[in-house]
Amino acid sequence: MMIAEAVHRHNEGPMASFVMTDADRHELNLAGWIHDCGKVATPEYIMDKAKKLETVFDRIKLVQCRFELAKREAELEYYKALASKDTKSKKVAKAELQGVLSRLDHDLAFVIKANTGGEFMSPDDQAYLDTVAQSCHVTLADKKVPLLSEDEVYNLRTARGTLNPEERTIINRHMDITVEMLDTLPFPKHLKRVPEFAGGHHEKMDGTGYPKKLRREQMSIPARIMAIADIFEALTASDRPYKDAKKISECLRIMGFMKLDNHIDPDLFDVFVKEKVYEQYATRFLKPEQSDEIDLSKIPGFMMQ
DSSP states (O other): OHHHHHHHHOOSSTTTTOOOOHHHHHHHHHHHHTTTGGGGGSOHHHHTOOBTTBSSSBTHHHHHHHHHHHHHHHHHHHHHHHTTOOHHHHHHHHHHHHHHHHHHHHHHHHHHHHTBOOSOOOHHHHHHHHHHHHSOEEEETTEEEESSOHHHHHHHTOSSSSOOHHHHHHHHHHHHHHHHHHHHSOOOGGGTTHHHHHTTTTOOTBSOSSSSOOBGGGSOHHHHHHHHHHHHHHHHOSOOTTOOOOOHHHHHHHHHHHHHTTSSOHHHHHHHHHTTHHHHHHHHHSOGGGOOOOOGGGSTTOOOO
């Protein structure tokens, strides 16, 4: 609603003609409240997946146990060898042990970091997970097993966030369910646009969004406003188990790239920045430490006119 009011009062540029009546405001406000109603059908274990290896519990604990076992096995082999080596060989063996322990510590730290969902995981880091998995085998129940299982590597390789592709498909389904639910409801005439407003916040201006792969010209301005609001709220939110709240400057930088990639409406994003809607929202809803200095020249794709 803050964005919509900003566009309403903005009297220049491509959005200068957009105005809202009180009825329009009521319709958009209602759409905002129910825009994610389809998530009632999304499994909780996916909604609340805080780490890539999380199922009923975070499997990183099992991984840590394997790494500790690998270190104990390396130390055991070293002590066994001491009795049959001369002084020079013992020094070499100790150096080799220290190398193994150091590598295991490094690789475990790498895996723990990979288990935390981020904005991007490089192909090199994804490939290194395979190296870690096969770098050492430990004995469990008389079987040699790698440090990381195939399923653990598969989940850890997730490039963005914590959800693997199958889980991402499930959570994206919430938009299909939202649209189905809202299209079924008998909205009165003065609220007939609520499903369209609410159902478009994951669409992208280039037609690569979901659930209907709508392009910019196929969407109303309020639906495009909803998309920007949803993204900014998600980036700044501090109550998500799978991410930390971001500072405003980082959010605007990310959204600037989204503008350049034709994912969000460029004209609406410009109004969002020019009218400083982010400051208004921060004052009411964000933690003080999230508000930082904003250099408009550093926002990709944004030019103050």
